[in-house]
Amino acid sequence: MEHLDERKTKILKAIIRTYLETGEPVGSRTISKYTDLNLSSATIRNEMADLEELGYIVQPHTSAGRIPSDQGYRFYVDNLMEEKEREVSEMKEFVIERTEKMERVLKNVVKLLATNTNYATMITAPQYRQGKLKFIQLSQVDAEQILAVIVLAGNIVKNKIIRTDLEALDSEQILKLNLLLNTSLNGLALDQINLATIARLKEQAGIHSEIVSKVLDAVAESISEDEDLEIYTSGATNIFKYPELADSGRASELITAFEEKQQLIGLVNDTLSDEESTGIQVYIGSESPVQTMKDCSVVTATYELGEGMKGTIGIIGPKRMDYENVMDNLKTLKSQLDGIFKKPPEKD
Amino acid sequence: MEHLDERKTKILKAIIRTYLETGEPVGSRTISKYTDLNLSSATIRNEMADLEELGYIVQPHTSAGRIPSDQGYRFYVDNLMEEKEREVSEMKEFVIERTEKMERVLKNVVKLLATNTNYATMITAPQYRQGKLKFIQLSQVDAEQILAVIVLAGNIVKNKIIRTDLEALDSEQILKLNLLLNTSLNGLALDQINLATIARLKEQAGIHSEIVSKVLDAVAESISEDEDLEIYTSGATNIFKYPELADSGRASELITAFEEKQQLIGLVNDTLSDEESTGIQVYIGSESPVQTMKDCSVVTATYELGEGMKGTIGIIGPKRMDYENVMDNLKTLKSQLDGIFKKPPEKD
DNA sequence: GATTAGCACTCTTTTTTGTTGAGTGCTAAT
DNA sequence: ATTAGCACTCAACAAAAAAGAGTGCTAATC
Numbered sequence: 001m002e003h004l005d006e007r008k009t010k011i012l013k014a015i016i017r018t019y020l021e022t023g024e025p026v027g028s029r030t031i032s033k034y035t036d037l038n039l040s041s042a043t044i045r046n047e048m049a050d051l052e053e054l055g056y057i058v059q060p061h062t063s064a065g066r067i068p069s070d071q072g073y074r075f076y077v078d079n080l081m082e083e084k085e086r087e088v089s090e091m092k093e094f095v096i097e098r099t100e101k102m103e104r105v106l107k108n109v110v111k112l113l114a115t116n117t118n119y120a121t122m123i124t125a126p127q128y129r130q131g132k133l134k135f136i137q138l139s140q141v142d143a144e145q146i147l148a149v150i151v152l153a154g155n156i157v158k159n160k161i162i163r164t165d166l167e168a169l170d171s172e173q174i175l176k177l178n179l180l181l182n183t184s185l186n187g188l189a190l191d192q193i194n195l196a197t198i199a200r201l202k203e204q205a206g207i208h209s210e211i212v213s214k215v216l217d218a219v220a221e222s223i224s225e226d227e228d229l230e231i232y233t234s235g236a237t238n239i240f241k242y243p244e245l246a247d248s249g250r251a252s253e254l255i256t257a258f259e260e261k262q263q264l265i266g267l268v269n270d271t272l273s274d275e276e277s278t279g280i281q282v283y284i285g286s287e288s289p290v291q292t293m294k295d296c297s298v299v300t301a302t303y304e305l306g307e308g309m310k311g312t313i314g315i316i317g318p319k320r321m322d323y324e325n326v327m328d329n330l331k332t333l334k335s336q337l338d339g340i341f342k343k344p345p346e347k348d
Numbered sequence: 349m350e351h352l353d354e355r356k357t358k359i360l361k362a363i364i365r366t367y368l369e370t371g372e373p374v375g376s377r378t379i380s381k382y383t384d385l386n387l388s389s390a391t392i393r394n395e396m397a398d399l400e401e402l403g404y405i406v407q408p409h410t411s412a413g414r415i416p417s418d419q420g421y422r423f424y425v426d427n428l429m430e431e432k433e434r435e436v437s438e439m440k441e442f443v444i445e446r447t448e449k450m451e452r453v454l455k456n457v458v459k460l461l462a463t464n465t466n467y468a469t470m471i472t473a474p475q476y477r478q479g480k481l482k483f484i485q486l487s488q489v490d491a492e493q494i495l496a497v498i499v500l501a502g503n504i505v506k507n508k509i510i511r512t513d514l515e516a517l518d519s520e521q522i523l524k525l526n527l528l529l530n531t532s533l534n535g536l537a538l539d540q541i542n543l544a545t546i547a548r549l550k551e552q553a554g555i556h557s558e559i560v561s562k563v564l565d566a567v568a569e570s571i572s573e574d575e576d577l578e579i580y581t582s583g584a585t586n587i588f589k590y591p592e593l594a595d596s597g598r599a600s601e602l603i604t605a606f607e608e609k610q611q612l613i614g615l616v617n618d619t620l621s622d623e624e625s626t627g628i629q630v631y632i633g634s635e636s637p638v639q640t641m642k643d644c645s646v647v648t649a650t651y652e653l654g655e656g657m658k659g660t661i662g663i664i665g666p667k668r669m670d671y672e673n674v675m676d677n678l679k680t681l682k683s684q685l686d687g688i689f690k691k692p693p694e695k696d
Numbered sequence: 697g698a699t700t701a702g703c704a705c706t707c708t709t710t711t712t713t714g715t716t717g718a719g720t721g722c723t724a725a726t
Numbered sequence: 727a728t729t730a731g732c733a734c735t736c737a738a739c740a741a742a743a744a745a746g747a748g749t750g751c752t753a754a755t756c
Binding site for chain 2: 134135137139141142145147149151155157159161233234236237240246248251252255256258259
């Protein structure tokens, strides 16, 4: 990749810049005027021929201008992009509104991001992989059912109704069970609850061991339940703004992906595992981990909420997306989210 | 509307039927072959001219076939539709999977309905307007916070974290509060909790009256929270299957409506209030309560879960939708939903 | 009097044909 | 090494022509 001398680099940059703006193949004349190095279109043409041979740009058909290839975009993102002067101001106001329910905050964030960038966006609720169990509370709902409330670190509350079929429990017994469960389990990380703990618990529970096991099932379930984690999306219809994605076939596929959300999980997992210095990932075209988006670019960022809770924000748009702007937006948002939930709100 | 003699009716029906299938304007020759009354195309043409004058059909342009007008569709739905022989079988298997979380059930239902009908679908979680309070459970989370779990009839569980800033509570006090709250409130419908009750409660709570009031706020909030009710959608991209809706302008609008969900509330409220014998509503074109859908038809049904909880299922498609099939599907689903949650599941 | 065959006419849709213009690649001159 | 010049390609647009589907009306038929 180091085949590029300075002039080629400059020309490539100019081509990509122009294409990002217009979305139309760019010809040699355009570049000849655009750049400061005064060169005739003919010279540019020669250089462009070289760049094409090296795989950075592509000709949709003979006698059209050139457009960047995936490799070209990649080079641009990696080497040519300039840090943008932020207009930090604007975003701040919108987002910060702590004490809100997480769900609402996330919905606002994606929406804001979507209108801000004009691309489709997604965000996942933070996952609490190593979340600790704060406490469990059983209570009688009626003759046949008890309610198990499970509170995890970070005040995530889960609940589950458990049927008690045969064995009737009076309130005293429930009290005992509560005590038992809490003394044994409190403060444990979820993956610390091993077979030994479970066995011991059951033994102590005596005749109610079955209930204990159901409760533990419920705990396990509430966690795995969030494996298929919640994803919020916004601005899916923004793709109609980019003709290269708007034909009904592609559009339908993409929008379905957003509707089903299932596919989007691919983006999340990939990001969570495959960390990088900035915490921002860029997938260009076929690099995308999700097949459906091979004609798009995907930019994702991981945000972190202390206590080991992580979530992912993502932007999906055409390959000719405004990478600077997008990455800048993500960066801002990331740092804001990092802040918001960390400390509990100060006042009601 | 009684201007229609039998022959005209037959012809109109044939026109609509054919148009529902093909989506193309239908000409006199087609009908001449289609119907059992053997008539030449010329005769049909005369009748069609009449039908047009009466407003049941419309010509997109001179020398094209006719298509049904909104009024035509309306007439069809009201008078011409034939009850369909159900193939009940198929649907049953899919849906019934009780003990599931409501959310999951609803998601399955919309999805099933969408693939079954090839239209866009929506469903609202049931609202429990007159839902009764089953019980409240407070428990200590940590020094500063307590968790209020609120269980409503139908085992809907809500929870809310409450900050207790100044006043520290020991476990005994919490126990007392629990007792107090439950003896006073249990079994009450939500709108029965009036000022008198509240005042009495606070008085009895003594120094903890502030907490009581916060709990009551939480109760109120958990209810109002569901005023902006949850709506699940599926198959929004099905609209691409119908050319008359698939152009990017219209499609974008519609899909945005599905994404935002805000607009869909219009369909719900209207249905909930404006009851009919079958419980199934049909809005054709401009009849729709939601502006965005004036080029579509919308069919909604209200399902009921005993205990006064109601929800809405809806199907949105092109005006030439297969009304029989859609209404039949809704009917089946409605009755199934009516059943599912009513009695608690029998076995684990 | 209702039905129908026949025909001219209207409009959309599709196909064909030509035209334009942006852009290239190559060669020869600078 | 750069550039002017030129022939060539090809998508995009537009205009023209042809095809087809369907109508409305008139005059013949049952």
